[in-house]
Amino acid sequence: MVVCGDDALAHRLAVELRSVYGEHITLVVPLSEATARPPVVGRARAASAALLDRVNAAVGRANGNGGGTGGGGGNSNAGPVTSEPPRGERVLEVAELTEAVFAEAGVERATALALVYDDDETNIRAALTARRLNPRIRLVLRLYNRRLGQHIEELLDQAAALATGDGTGTGPGTGFDASTTVLSDADTAAPALAATALAGTSKVVQTDGLLLRAVERPPPGPGEVADPGLATLALLSATSSDPAGADGSEGMGEQGPRLLPDAAAVASATGRGTVVLEQVSYAGPQLPGGRGGGVVPAFSSLFSRRLRWSLAGMLACVIALAVSLWLVTGIHPLRAFYLTLLDLFAIDDPAIGEPLGRQILQLLSGLVGLLMLPVLLAAVLEALGTFRTASALRKPPRGLGGHVVLLGLGKIGTRVLTRLRELNIPVVCVEADPEARGLAVARRLRVPVILGDVTQEGVLESAKVHRAHALLAVTSSDTTNLEAVLYARSVRPDLRVVLRLYDDDFATAVYRTLRAAHPGALTRSRSVSHLAAPAFAGAMMGRQILGAIPVERRVLLFAAMTVGGHPQLDGKTIAEAFRAGSWRVLALDTATRDASEDVRRSGLVWDLPDTYVLRSSDRVVLAATRRGLAELLGRRPRDRAGT
Numbered sequence: 181m182v183v184c185g186d187d188a189l190a191h192r193l194a195v196e197l198r199s200v201y202g203e204h205i206t207l208v209v210p211l212s213e214a215t216a217r218p219p220v221v222g223r224a225r226a227a228s229a230a231l232l233d234r235v236n237a238a239v240g241r242a243n244g245n246g247g248g249t250g251g252g253g254g255n256s257n258a259g260p261v262t263s264e265p266p267r268g269e270r271v272l273e274v275a276e277l278t279e280a281v282f283a284e285a286g287v288e289r290a291t292a293l294a295l296v297y298d299d300d301e302t303n304i305r306a307a308l309t310a311r312r313l314n315p316r317i318r319l320v321l322r323l324y325n326r327r328l329g330q331h332i333e334e335l336l337d338q339a340a341a342l343a344t345g346d347g348t349g350t351g352p353g354t355g356f357d358a359s360t361t362v363l364s365d366a367d368t369a370a371p372a373l374a375a376t377a378l379a380g381t382s383k384v385v386q387t388d389g390l391l392l393r394a395v396e397r398p399p400p401g402p403g404e405v406a407d408p409g410l411a412t413l414a415l416l417s418a419t420s421s422d423p424a425g426a427d428g429s430e431g432m433g434e435q436g437p438r439l440l441p442d443a444a445a446v447a448s449a450t451g452r453g454t455v456v457l458e459q460v461s462y463a464g465p466q467l468p469g470g471r472g473g474g475v476v477p478a479f480s481s482l483f484s485r486r487l488r489w490s491l492a493g494m495l496a497c498v499i500a501l502a503v504s505l506w507l508v509t510g511i512h513p514l515r516a517f518y519l520t521l522l523d524l525f526a527i528d529d530p531a532i533g534e535p536l537g538r539q540i541l542q543l544l545s546g547l548v549g550l551l552m553l554p555v556l557l558a559a560v561l562e563a564l565g566t567f568r569t570a571s572a573l574r575k576p577p578r579g580l581g582g583h584v585v586l587l588g589l590g591k592i593g594t595r596v597l598t599r600l601r602e603l604n605i606p607v608v609c610v611e612a613d614p615e616a617r618g619l620a621v622a623r624r625l626r627v628p629v630i631l632g633d634v635t636q637e638g639v640l641e642s643a644k645v646h647r648a649h650a651l652l653a654v655t656s657s658d659t660t661n662l663e664a665v666l667y668a669r670s671v672r673p674d675l676r677v678v679l680r681l682y683d684d685d686f687a688t689a690v691y692r693t694l695r696a697a698h699p700g701a702l703t704r705s706r707s708v709s710h711l712a713a714p715a716f717a718g719a720m721m722g723r724q725i726l727g728a729i730p731v732e733r734r735v736l737l738f739a740a741m742t743v744g745g746h747p748q749l750d751g752k753t754i755a756e757a758f759r760a761g762s763w764r765v766l767a768l769d770t771a772t773r774d775a776s777e778d779v780r781r782s783g784l785v786w787d788l789p790d791t792y793v794l795r796s797s798d799r800v801v802l803a804a805t806r807r808g809l810a811e812l813l814g815r816r817p818r819d820r821a822g823t
Contacts, residue, residue: 181720182285184208184277184306185296188682189322189365189716192709193294196717198269200806201813205269206285208277277306282313292318292720296365300325304332307360311336315343319360320719324591329362336360361719365712370595372711372730374603376678377584377596377650394729394736395458399451409456410786411766412446413803414439414731416453437732439805442760455731457766487562490555497548498524501541508537524549576608576628581647583608587634587664588655589618592680592708596654601625608643610634612655634664640671650676658682662690669694681707688733711735714806721813726801737804740769744796746812755790762808765794767801 181203183194190207197203274281287293293310295303300323307319319336323329340358394413415438438445446454498520506516522528523545531539583606586597593609594617600607609622609629622629632639634655645651651668653661661679668675677694681687687707711728714735718725726738743749749757749765758764767784784801794800804812 181292181294182206182208182287182290183294183296184285185294185298185322186210187296187298188707188709189296189712190294192713193296193716193720194269196713196806197720201717201721201810206272206290207269208272208274208281208285211273211275277302277309279309279313282310287317288314290314290317292320294320294322294716294720296320296322296716298322300328304328307332307336311339311343311360315340316358318358318720320716321360321362322365322716323362324364324366326364326367329364333360333362363712363716363719364595365708365716366591366595368715368728369592369708369711370599372728373592373652373654373678373680374596374599377600377652377676393458394455396453396455398453407456408446408454409458411457411764411803412441412454413457413729413736414455415441415446415449416455417732437734438761439731439734439736440759440761440764440803440808442758445760455729455736487555487558491559494548494552494555501545501548505538505541508535508541520545524552574626574628576630576642576644580606580608580628580644582606582649583644583647585610585640585643585645585648585651585668587651587653587661589613589616589622589629590654590656591617592654594618594621596652597621597625597627601627608648610639610643635660635667640664640668645675646672648672648675650678653677653679655680658686665694682709717806718809721810735806737806737809738766738801739804739809740799740801741812742796743794743798743800748812749794749800750796752794753790754788754792754794757794759808761805763802763804763812765800765802768792769799769801 181197183190183197183205184207185191185193186209190209194205194207198205272281272285282288287310295306295310297303297306303321303323307321310317310319321329321332323332337358337360340360344358395409396416397407417437438449441449501523502513502517502520505511505520506513509516511519519528520541523542526546526549528542531542534542584600586593586600586607586609589597589609589611593611597607597609597618598621607627609618609627611619611629611631612633614631619629628643630639630642632642634640634653645668651665653664655661655664658681661681665677665679668677679690681690687710711730714728714737715725718737718739726740729736729738748759748763754765765788767786768788769784
């Protein structure tokens, strides 16, 4: 398999494919990657470690010792970065992707190619070239533009079908899988980041209207029985209740997190929290952008409440005058209304020689017309001001509280903002770059934005962080995220914080230190590459990965696949198909089943009986560990064909 990229996701993806799936990897990186990456990462880690040392010192003074709980994690990152590839991996350093580079990397013989450059255009050009060189290769692209990604996916799949002479270019009958999968690291990580900020322990996966929500639950008390929900997905580590404990490190053995345990393991796990599937539902289409307000505001927001009442009073006066004129003169109602408007705007002739009632009504209409002029002028000015502010950045309203403060409106921050607004969560954004890509989205959704550096005094106060529900720091700078979180904790020690960090090991060290310093507050540190890499790796193995849910420092994958070709599932009951620690069938897609079958509901059925027998034509949604999914995918027909 070939991985091409220029940032942390490419390296993390290569590690994922090599260590979890046992694949031989050719990693293609830019020429400057080998020389520029180590010192850049070293300087970033050094700056972040300097801020972390300040927290360690504070924790040491508070505990009466100088050790600190996070020092060990920070020192693990201090070693030199080597460019020598590990076993099972070949590294090519190239100036740009060309046909010669693809030939050197072995694309013509590879089963899968991942293009995870940070630039959409680079990935698209490379994908078109790779599809022409090898129509049978499986492509995984990283694209930020969702709509463009759908068109590119259809185009490349059609090209593969035409080149191979097959209707689909995929499937067991062909012996290979030439599908194209377009993913976004931002879309993969944003639901987990948003859910952590909202509920602290919730994990959410959403794809095409499918909503999976998993929730961490504390250990049950003495005499209590834990509610398993729809399914128990994981047992938390035995040290999860210890503020200084590691967040699910891989070397904890039986004390670490256990994914997909069986009923006996759940019953015997005393004092350990669980991750359960609490709610599964169809989320439907996303909320339209205009619902939260857009460039054209609603009529009720054009005018203030006082002005609306004034306009209503003027309209009532006009109607009353028109009715009175109709009753006094006996003319047609429409003519009475027309004459009243002429009198209001001083257009009609004086009512000389007319009956007394007509003359009095004309005088009253003229007086109402004089009173209406300032009201109409105020309405015009207020409407213009509303349209002007609708296209500008909004400020946080007075008295705002219980909101989420979002730091950074880049690629990740924009997706997180969209996700939070879909859930109708109030958000206040802070962004230093006035040209950031997320400002247009914030303006369309009418979300308050503070332009300024979050490390400067007064910026977070302007976002009302002291009354916020959570702080979500997702800027592209580790030092900025860490410094903002430290400052926010100094303002409010119990604030729930979630920060994005570049390096996963460093994220573990930061988590442990902040948790020890503030044991009463919830802290989560996440690496976007750590959250996104499993989904990209699963797509390279040829299956639709719905999403990934982090369980401490491990990842649980959700996948949709057809039972046929998998002897571990085909012909087995739900109970027999379950393998503890590897995979578990959660739902059955009944959209294409015959109405006479035993399952007659359409869509996804989650409460399947343990005695239900899976058939080759069934399409199921399952939760699996990375190694479990690798075992399932390792017995596909394409492997027996030797492709």
